[in-house]
Amino acid sequence: MARMLILSCKNLRIIVKDDVIEIHYAFKKPPGRPVGADVIAVDKGYTEAFVDSDGDTHGMGLGKIMTEYSGKASKTAKARNKLHALEKKHREAGHTAKADRIKTNNLGTKKINARKNKAQKRIRNIAFKAAHSVVDKASLVISEDLSRPIAKKKPQKKYNRKMSAWAKGTLAEALESTTQQAKARNVLVNAAYTSQMDSNTHLLEGKRVGDKFHCANGDVLQADFNAALNLRHRYFDHEITLYTPHREVRRILLARSSGATMRQGA
Known part of the structure; x- marks a missing residue:
């Protein structure tokens, strides 16, 4: 059973947990390393931590760890x-x-518990390394807001189990913490339909099949890269704000499409 002793006079916390002693203390965090000058958007993935709007991947191997842990x-x-x-x-x-x-x-x-803690530490390590890699490129990072569940989104049970560790916000925490430390900006945008839009036209065209997106002009892009491009465009879209309901987002996108149908919106 864990026991905790707090020494308030020294700003020190000693935690005794079974046979392990942890000593926590506060200190002023030094400034982070210099940031890049670009403006990029990142889409949070599963196989990798992030895919940015330049097409670069950050944090490869994340999905392998989560798949291995969830299977065991x-x-x-x-x-x-x-x-x-x-x-x-x-x-x-x-x-x-x-x-x-x-x-x-x-x-x-x-x-x-030991297996879970080990997996969480590995995931956290990859997430923060990926976030630093992103901030090394950009002073403004645009990312999707996944704090709220996607309406009517019912992933398969196996997929949901694999994504459970990721859904706790480790990637979001890493990105927010890293940008703050480096004095960069992390801006959240509305992610509704960014995975279903064609990044060439930014309309509800094309089709996503697995990890590939087939554009209306015949181009085939990596699905997360396509979504990252749409997220970057969404930042400059003043009609769709962070808090615009997803039904309103669909109405706006369909209104922009000439001859759009409800099937395209779905």
Whole structure:
């Protein structure tokens, strides 16, 4: 059981957690390294942390870590559910000693917590390295606002499980913290339909298939790169603000399209 001791007179915090002692103290953070001069937009991805509007990727390997962790976590959870059922069966049958052994030796959380902490640290490491790589290029970073859930967005259960670690905001935190430290700007824009728009026309044209976007003129772009270009354009779009509802965004985009149909909007 974790115990915490706070020494307020020294601005010091000592945390004793099992056999590990952590010492936390406050200090003034020094200025960050110089930033770039460009204005770029970044789309948060899964395989990589970010894809910018220049087509460069930052934080490769992020998806591999999350896929590996989520697969192991899912396999462990399924096995633990079977052991929970077995433990309950023996306890109800009066085999208390055997039920206790199953619970003590097979249903602990130490290894699970250690695996989770390791994965989170690896994800955080990649996220912050990717954010620094972005800020090295730009003094103004435009990114999507994913603090609110996308309406009617129902990803597959397996996909949702893999994205759970990413959805906690590690990438958003890394980008915001890094830009603040480097005295750059991180501007959030409305992300509605930026993945479904053709970055050549900025209209609801073309079609996204997996990680590729097929433009109306026949060009095939990487889907996150296409979205990053749309995010950059969205920053200069004064008609669509950060808080414009997604239905209103669709209405505006359809109104800009000559001969647009509801099927294109969908």
